[in-house]
Amino acid sequence: xxxxxEELKAKIIDQLNLEDVSVSDIADNDSLFGDGLSLDSxxxxxxxxxxxxxxxxxxxxxxxxxxxxxxxxxMADYIEAHRTK
Amino acid sequence: MESKYYIxxxxxxxxxxxxxxxxxxxxxxxxxxxxFAKKAYYALKIEHPKFFKMxxxxxxxxxxxxxxxxxxxxxxxxxNIALVFSNRSASxxxxxxxxxSIGNMEAFYPSPAVFVYTLPNICLGEISIRHSxxxxxxxxxxxxxxxxxxxxxxxSLLQEKKxxxxxxxxxxFDAEDYEAFLYLVGMEGNIENSIQEINRxxxxx
Numbered sequence: 001x002x003x004x005x006e007e008l009k010a011k012i013i014d015q016l017n018l019e020d021v022s023v024s025d026i027a028d029n030d031s032l033f034g035d036g037l038s039l040d041s042x043x044x045x046x047x048x049x050x051x052x053x054x055x056x057x058x059x060x061x062x063x064x065x066x067x068x069x070x071x072x073x074x075m076a077d078y079i080e081a082h083r084t085k
Numbered sequence: 086m087e088s089k090y091y092i093x094x095x096x097x098x099x100x101x102x103x104x105x106x107x108x109x110x111x112x113x114x115x116x117x118x119x120x121f122a123k124k125a126y127y128a129l130k131i132e133h134p135k136f137f138k139m140x141x142x143x144x145x146x147x148x149x150x151x152x153x154x155x156x157x158x159x160x161x162x163x164x165n166i167a168l169v170f171s172n173r174s175a176s177x178x179x180x181x182x183x184x185x186s187i188g189n190m191e192a193f194y195p196s197p198a199v200f201v202y203t204l205p206n207i208c209l210g211e212i213s214i215r216h217s218x219x220x221x222x223x224x225x226x227x228x229x230x231x232x233x234x235x236x237x238x239x240x241s242l243l244q245e246k247k248x249x250x251x252x253x254x255x256x257x258f259d260a261e262d263y264e265a266f267l268y269l270v271g272m273e274g275n276i277e278n279s280i281q282e283i284n285r286x287x288x289x290x
Binding site: 016017018019020038042043045046049052053 | 198
């Protein structure tokens with residue numbers, strides 16, 4: 001689980017082009033949207049594609065992302081429970 | 086016929102160099118655009134993290150507007166400035182990236198962040214948000230730099246009081262070949278907004 005969380009942090013930084021943010025800057029329970037990493041709606045769509053591409057998880061309703069992408073911890077828990085690859 | 090509108094400032098970006106009003110502002114020997122843009126971002130003290138999410142055309146236009154407008158304004162702009170941009174390659178550089186991501190049905194994962202930049206006029210939105218511009222904006226595609234069109238269109242916007250100033254010019258990016266030339270037109274300035282003068286400024290670099 002710990003490895004997955006570190007992996008997610010690195011992927012988010014890389015794929016969402018978060019300049020001047022490092023893995024150590026993101027705490028497991030930090031908000032990814034709003035006051036946390038300040039991700040936007042396009043970033044949310046990018047994360048949905050990442051779930052599909054890297055973990056074989058297809059969200060049928062993009063609104064599901066709101067809960068799943070609450071924090072790294074919540075994301076990692078969801079991926080562990082639903083991943084197909 | 087003498088123009089009653091004038092160019093108050095202009096900016097060039099080409100071959101790893103940024104100049105404002107003909108005076109070098111930043112230069113870097115890096116050949117690739119991405120590292121050049123990143124260095125220019127820090128050198129100009131831009132402080133706008135969304136910059137790093139933009140495509141190459143967006144970054145080029147954003148830096149040019151930033152370099153130019155910082156000489157004219159010291160605080161957040163809420164003036165009535167219209168935007169009239171043009172180029173030859175539209176958003177082809179990003180279009181190719183998007184096409185590559187949808188070419189294989191076995192690995193069909195188009196990036197939403199790339200897709201949103203498959204329109205050249207997105208860069209106008211980035212600049213408008215940054216500088217609080219809520220006026221007219223247009224992006225035209227031409228075979229080559231078209232001073233006559235830019236002059237006629239900017240004069241029309243000013244005459245019809247659609248804007249108090251017009252930021253216009255050429256922002257082109259394709260396969261690491263890039264060039265930006267922006268200039269600000271309004272009632273004040275030292276350079277006449279004429280075809281001859283626009284072409285002269287464009288060809289300075």
